[in-house]
Amino acid sequence: MITRNMVGGAVTIVIGAVYLYYAHQIRVSSLADSFGPRGLPLVYGWLTIFLGALVLGKSTVAVWRLDGEARATLAQEEWAGEGRSILRAAGLLLIATLYLLLLPHLGYPLSLVLLIGGVILYMGAARTWRVPVIALLGATMLWLIFVKLLGVDMPEGFLSTLLS
Amino acid sequence: MDTLLATIPYLGDWSLILAAIAGTAWGIMGGALPGISPSITMALLLPFTYVMDPSSAIVMLASTYVGAEYGGSVPAILINTPGTNSAAATVVDGYAMNKQGKAGLALGISLYSGFIGSMVGLVLLMALSGPLAKVALSFTPPAYFALGVLGLSVIATLAGDSMAKGLIAALFGLMIATVGTDPVSGANRFTFGNSDLLNGIEPVLVMVGLFALSELLAQAALTRDDQDRARSRPRIEFPDRKLARRLVKPQAIGSAVGAFEGVMPGAGGTIASFMAYNEARRWSAHKDEFGHGSPEGIAAPETANNTVAETAIVPLLSFGIPGSNSTAILLGGFLIHGLQPGPMLFQRSADVVHSLYAGLFISIIAMVILGILILPVCVWMVNRPRAYLNAFILALVMSGVYTIHEGLTDVGMLLIAGAAGFLMRVLRFPFLPTVLGLVLGYLIESNFRRALVLSGDDYSIFVGDWISIVLLGLAALFILGSFAARTLNFIRGRRSDRVPV
Numbered sequence: 001m002i003t004r005n006m007v008g009g010a011v012t013i014v015i016g017a018v019y020l021y022y023a024h025q026i027r028v029s030s031l032a033d034s035f036g037p038r039g040l041p042l043v044y045g046w047l048t049i050f051l052g053a054l055v056l057g058k059s060t061v062a063v064w065r066l067d068g069e070a071r072a073t074l075a076q077e078e079w080a081g082e083g084r085s086i087l088r089a090a091g092l093l094l095i096a097t098l099y100l101l102l103l104p105h106l107g108y109p110l111s112l113v114l115l116i117g118g119v120i121l122y123m124g125a126a127r128t129w130r131v132p133v134i135a136l137l138g139a140t141m142l143w144l145i146f147v148k149l150l151g152v153d154m155p156e157g158f159l160s161t162l163l164s
Numbered sequence: 165m166d167t168l169l170a171t172i173p174y175l176g177d178w179s180l181i182l183a184a185i186a187g188t189a190w191g192i193m194g195g196a197l198p199g200i201s202p203s204i205t206m207a208l209l210l211p212f213t214y215v216m217d218p219s220s221a222i223v224m225l226a227s228t229y230v231g232a233e234y235g236g237s238v239p240a241i242l243i244n245t246p247g248t249n250s251a252a253a254t255v256v257d258g259y260a261m262n263k264q265g266k267a268g269l270a271l272g273i274s275l276y277s278g279f280i281g282s283m284v285g286l287v288l289l290m291a292l293s294g295p296l297a298k299v300a301l302s303f304t305p306p307a308y309f310a311l312g313v314l315g316l317s318v319i320a321t322l323a324g325d326s327m328a329k330g331l332i333a334a335l336f337g338l339m340i341a342t343v344g345t346d347p348v349s350g351a352n353r354f355t356f357g358n359s360d361l362l363n364g365i366e367p368v369l370v371m372v373g374l375f376a377l378s379e380l381l382a383q384a385a386l387t388r389d390d391q392d393r394a395r396s397r398p399r400i401e402f403p404d405r406k407l408a409r410r411l412v413k414p415q416a417i418g419s420a421v422g423a424f425e426g427v428m429p430g431a432g433g434t435i436a437s438f439m440a441y442n443e444a445r446r447w448s449a450h451k452d453e454f455g456h457g458s459p460e461g462i463a464a465p466e467t468a469n470n471t472v473a474e475t476a477i478v479p480l481l482s483f484g485i486p487g488s489n490s491t492a493i494l495l496g497g498f499l500i501h502g503l504q505p506g507p508m509l510f511q512r513s514a515d516v517v518h519s520l521y522a523g524l525f526i527s528i529i530a531m532v533i534l535g536i537l538i539l540p541v542c543v544w545m546v547n548r549p550r551a552y553l554n555a556f557i558l559a560l561v562m563s564g565v566y567t568i569h570e571g572l573t574d575v576g577m578l579l580i581a582g583a584a585g586f587l588m589r590v591l592r593f594p595f596l597p598t599v600l601g602l603v604l605g606y607l608i609e610s611n612f613r614r615a616l617v618l619s620g621d622d623y624s625i626f627v628g629d630w631i632s633i634v635l636l637g638l639a640a641l642f643i644l645g646s647f648a649a650r651t652l653n654f655i656r657g658r659r660s661d662r663v664p665v
Contacts, residue, residue, distance in 0.1 A: 026351055048335045154570075
């Protein structure tokens with residue numbers, strides 16, 4: 001039986017260990033103060049590992065102390081529905097990552113239309129004429145705010161090359 | 165009294181009125197866009213002030229600051245995204261009220277508290293510029309370190325059910341704050357050769373990822389039935405007399421904390437709003453409501469960060485010291501027009517100072533009027549079908565974060581922060597300690613090490629002056645009090661056979 005706290009504790013230990021490893025790589029100049037640029041990162045890293053172990057240990061002991069019936073109930077309830085939730089979240093994250101990858105090539109306006117349209121459909125909206133219209137209007141509105149009003153230098157992509 | 169009498173004639177100056185209204189409207193819009201900080205909003209306006217007369221230019225910039233500090237609460241309440249760093253504490257109860265169909269009331273409380281906080285801040289700015297600035301100047305590195313520790317002590321009550329998980333979350337924030345150039349020696353830390361990371365990771369980027377993106381990721385899993393939610397009426401509801409009476413205490417706490425934090429260069433609205441939230445909860449008769457849509461949980465931080473918007477100008481006017489990015493931009497506005505803030509400003513350009521006071525008053529009134537006009541439209545927008553709304557929010561936050569440095573690294577970091585936030589949700593880690601650790605990390609580390617350099621590694625410097633002793637004593641008191649309350653709850657939990665796993 002693996003609880004959320006066990007996973008949380010284990011993940012924390014890994015994060016703490018990786019952070020600590022890189023904290024040791026920080027170069028300390030001979031002109032640095034006595035505490036140095038490594039000082040607090042090392043403290044943070046060790047504390048994180050200690051607290052992660054504490055959460056993991058406490059949860060392990062708590063589960064071990066449960067009787068058979070309580071453990072079975074916990075096993076059923078602890079992660080109920082989370083698999084689907086994580087997969088759906090990963091899907092949305094994938095769409096956002098695709099947007100990030102396409103943005104420099106397609107440019108801001110076109111990427112935005114695809115992002116808004118893709119997310120609307122992914123979130124379960126009916127496939128009607130509204131989807132492309134809203135995607136186009138939303139992208140235009142954001143383009144006007146960020147590019148025209150605020151003067152942000154957004155990626156222009158191949159469209160600007162074609163137009164110029 | 166003399167200051168007040170000298171200020172009154174400027175209240176009828178149409179150029180100041182227009183500058184204040186335009187600045188406030190611009191500020192609210194900038195503050196409401198995630199990723200656009202008050203300082204960026206002000207910086208975008210700076211070139212337009214070249215051609216204006218000095219008084220109108222300064223008023224417009226200061227009004228933008230006031231509007232932006234308020235505007236940050238709008239997305240915090242409506243879409244779980246703090247528009248500014250200092251609105252992070254408003255997210256918790258503001259968004260919870262929105263989910264209960266009380267967005268109009270939450271926005272009304274935020275606007276009402278913003279008005280109270282701004283007015284208190286303005287009165288303090290006018291009356292106490294001199295004495296308050298002297299307090300600010302007596303802050304040494306050990307005192308700033310103690311202030312950071314006091315801020316971190318808030319984690320003891322923000323940690324949620326598990327103190328260990330709350331501390332881990334805070335450590336995550338402190339760890340993120342170490343990314344970039346070391347504040348004392350200049351060494352690169354955790355930058356992995358990426359020059360975009362040399363200046364560290366922007367707190368607002370992490371906040372948007374933790375709150376907004378992780379919320380969108382969580383909602384991606386909802387079925388259409390789950391997505392049916394309480395819809396708010398598209399109108400602003402101000403608190404009735406009974407609720408207004410209840411909000412007096414958190415607003416007083418917010419004003420006091422905001423005044424204290426605002427006059428200290430570097431402290432800022434974010435620490436003020438978290439401390440005000442924490443203290444409001446500590447002294448509330450409805451502690452259990454906090455985190456689940458408490459009106460007091462909106463009133464305290466909003467009063468605090470709006471008080472800071474005015475009191476942060478105190479050290480700038482009195483000594484020419486900009487305590488934040490926003491006041492540094494305001495200083496730029498002064499310098500552009502050949503004005504040097506400091507003690508001589510009150511003698512040489514008293515008209516500009518009095519115009520500023522008048523302009524700030526007008527901008528506070530404008531903030532309320534604009535809020536009443538704009539906010540119903542915002543509520544209407546968030547009542548749209550969830551699929552359309554979430555797509556727009558995702559596009560908005562990704563565009564907003566891009567503007568921080570106009571680079572894709574920030575957008576990539578946003579996605580990582582969002583994924584981390586989603587994982588923290590699944591594993592039930594609280595977010596607020598992470599935000600607090602992130603905001604306070606730099607303040608604590610830089611001042612801790614500077615103090616040691618100053619004292620030649622003598623640790624007694626941290627209890628060497630009365631300010632540090634008082635702040636550290638308060639922090640110890642808060643932590644011990646929270647531990648005592650937790651121990652009591654633990655014993656009660658044992659008695660009822662509730663064992664956490």
